[in-house]
Amino acid sequence: MPTYDGPAEGELAGAMSGTLRLPARVHFGYGSRAQLNEVLSLSGRRVLAIVDPFLIEAPIFAETVTRLKADGFEVAVYADITPELPIASLDAAASFAREYGPEVILAVGGGSALDAAKAVSLLVTHEGPLSRYYGENLVPGPSLPIVAVPTTAGTGSEVTPVAVVSDPEREMKVGISSPYLIPAAAIVDPEFTLGAPRTVTAFSGIDALVHAVESFTAARLEPSWNAVLPVFTGRNAFSDSMALRAVEHLGTSLTVAVGEPGNRQAREEVAFASLLAGVSFGATGTHLSHALQYPIGAYTKTPHGLGTGLLLPYVLQACLGDPGVVERIAAVGGALGSTAHTADDKARDAISAIVAINRAIGVPASLREIGITREQLPQLAELASRSARLIAIAPIPAPPSALLGILEHAYAGHLTESSGS
Numbered sequence: 001m002p003t004y005d006g007p008a009e010g011e012l013a014g015a016m017s018g019t020l021r022l023p024a025r026v027h028f029g030y031g032s033r034a035q036l037n038e039v040l041s042l043s044g045r046r047v048l049a050i051v052d053p054f055l056i057e058a059p060i061f062a063e064t065v066t067r068l069k070a071d072g073f074e075v076a077v078y079a080d081i082t083p084e085l086p087i088a089s090l091d092a093a094a095s096f097a098r099e100y101g102p103e104v105i106l107a108v109g110g111g112s113a114l115d116a117a118k119a120v121s122l123l124v125t126h127e128g129p130l131s132r133y134y135g136e137n138l139v140p141g142p143s144l145p146i147v148a149v150p151t152t153a154g155t156g157s158e159v160t161p162v163a164v165v166s167d168p169e170r171e172m173k174v175g176i177s178s179p180y181l182i183p184a185a186a187i188v189d190p191e192f193t194l195g196a197p198r199t200v201t202a203f204s205g206i207d208a209l210v211h212a213v214e215s216f217t218a219a220r221l222e223p224s225w226n227a228v229l230p231v232f233t234g235r236n237a238f239s240d241s242m243a244l245r246a247v248e249h250l251g252t253s254l255t256v257a258v259g260e261p262g263n264r265q266a267r268e269e270v271a272f273a274s275l276l277a278g279v280s281f282g283a284t285g286t287h288l289s290h291a292l293q294y295p296i297g298a299y300t301k302t303p304h305g306l307g308t309g310l311l312l313p314y315v316l317q318a319c320l321g322d323p324g325v326v327e328r329i330a331a332v333g334g335a336l337g338s339t340a341h342t343a344d345d346k347a348r349d350a351i352s353a354i355v356a357i358n359r360a361i362g363v364p365a366s367l368r369e370i371g372i373t374r375e376q377l378p379q380l381a382e383l384a385s386r387s388a389r390l391i392a393i394a395p396i397p398a399p400p401s402a403l404l405g406i407l408e409h410a411y412a413g414h415l416t417e418s419s420g421s
Helices: 032-041 053-057 061-072 087-100 112-126 198-217 237-258 264-284 288-300 304-319 323-335 343-361 374-385 390-395 400-412
Strands: 025-026 045-051 076-079 104-109 148-150 162-163 174-177 185-187
Touching: 025 032, 025 148, 025 264, 025 288, 032 104, 032 112, 032 185, 045 053, 045 087, 053 061, 061 076, 061 237, 061 390, 076 087, 087 112, 104 112, 112 162, 112 174, 148 374, 185 264, 198 237, 198 264, 198 288, 198 304, 198 323, 198 343, 237 264, 237 323, 237 343, 288 374, 288 390, 288 400, 304 343, 304 400, 323 343, 323 400, 374 400
Parallel strands: 025 185, 045 076, 045 104, 104 148, 148 185
Antiparallel strands: 162 174
């Protein structure tokens, strides 16, 4: 297991504070879905299952519903989940939920299904429209309880306080962030991920790596304990070990899970890493790869993880001028197997290792390859700068000019080579 040896030079020694907000129960492991009936019964027996459409025909989901009904649960299934979650589709789902009147929502699927469940839970309990809650800490109170069962290993949405949706009136996706969106329970059974397509495994898995690395390299924000805390509180005393362990597991297992989809051990390790990364960034937040990906994803309609994975090496390269951040990136390099002797070399090895993972699993190396033009870069930088929460957690100052510099490197596909390991 990777270790972190304490504050880097320049950090406040003893600056140990942090906040964790998590589901009341988290179960992980093959077969953990057997806990589902008990966990659901804590909230009620009238269940609305919100699921990805392809799961309707999946034997593992049919078996799950059969067991619930045999145990006396009432189950209605809603599977009209649209990718990117346009708000009109969420209004329709909420209307269905109100008519059914569930006591608890069972969310089964990838990040879109889990985020849809969060939005439906919110709209069923509190007055719409959904736009009232864009931003942080605007949800007024508890919503309908959710039991989250992810079928992909990457988003970490089963343990996080955020849902991301698409609003046609906005130029990029928008987030709703509130501790009240955290599911009541999460059951992470890697068996559900065995049928995931190669690209889903690759792009969700690399997004988990971005979550872990950005959590570990996030700025430390001093808490104001006498005020309402932000949803994401920056790097903290809880996040370091979980983030580095997630990096280690993904570094050894993601390429295997993509190349050998039936490899149960690799699937288990990637699912565990995704969960750890979700717990970590659910507390700390993410930063520049995500800020830049939001407008890029809106322009290109490419998968979220493809964009964050593509951008991460360029974001880390931009951080190499800060000695404190270099120490952090060097620790990531160690978790990814670097044996270099200096922090600078380990940090560059970290970037090279991430580039190698991207290449192995099919993440493009430049923005040109996903249809971005050079003329779009200034506008993308300006749009990314509007993600104030993400920019605030970045480990380096990130005005639009700095964001444009990252985009220019990512457009050209230009990275500094590792100097040794």
